[in-house]
Amino acid sequence: MVRPVVVVVLAVVACSSEAVVSGPSGNAGRGGTGGASGGQGGKGGSEAGRGAGGGRAGASGESGAAGESGAAGESGAAGESGAAGESGAAGAASRALRFSGTATADFDLSGAGGESGLPPIDRVECNFYGELLDIVEDDAGGLSAIAIGEVYRNIYSGEQRWEFSAFIGGPATLTALPDDRVEFRAVGDQSGAKPFWRELEVLSGVTIGPASYEGEWTCASLDLNEPGFPDVGHEAEGTWELGPSP
Secondary structure, three states: OOOOOOOOOOOOOOOOOOOOOOOOOOOOOOOOOOOOOOOOOOOOOOOOOOOOOOOOOOOOOOOOOOOOOOOOOOOOOOOOOOOOOOOOOOOEOOOOEEEEEEEEEEOOOOOOOOOOOOOOOOEEEEEEEEEEEEEEEOOOOOEEEEEEEEEEEEEEEOOEEEEEEEEEEEEEEEEEOHHHEEEEEOOOOOOOOOHHHHHHHOEEEEEEEOOEEEEEEEEOOOOEEEOOEEEOOOOEEEEEEEEEOO
């Protein structure tokens, strides 16, 4: 059942020292600069070797010996193909990566009266998405990049819905660990922040293919005991993924 929106709260925050990206979604990632195109083909010997002119007629009227034709023009060396395009920086990936995550939870309100006078929450929906730009891979199988994207948390009480959303932008890293495990960081240092942000700081997962990763995460509350956004407790479990942009 689609529930009408009663209250909407919009918050825009910077999750790192980088400027907050103003757009709701990341620009398409810029691939590493391709190498020069194949080398120019060698100049073909297109002109036929110019033969010496026919012999001049002898004084006695006998025709001179036929002039020997000039050696056929040697074709130019085949152009060497250009070196394969090197990424813009050493180890840079050639395309952008996209990340996303979702989490939902339903709560039984039987006998619930709300916490601290707050409306009882019966459902939580969270999601995030974004892109990694200017990717630089490291020798250990990880990478560093610039992340841009957006996060959402919606809470429901009966026919009411409250929404929190925020843009994210700044440095991001993917750290490769033993046994194909990885740690993905895209929202900066969240020490001392609300539970929602602390859970997003480090997303643990595994490698599932070339430049492809997935894992689980917890969408925690914003810990706001306010009439305009009654969000205390109520966690939702979900999954996340990171891979090549379509």
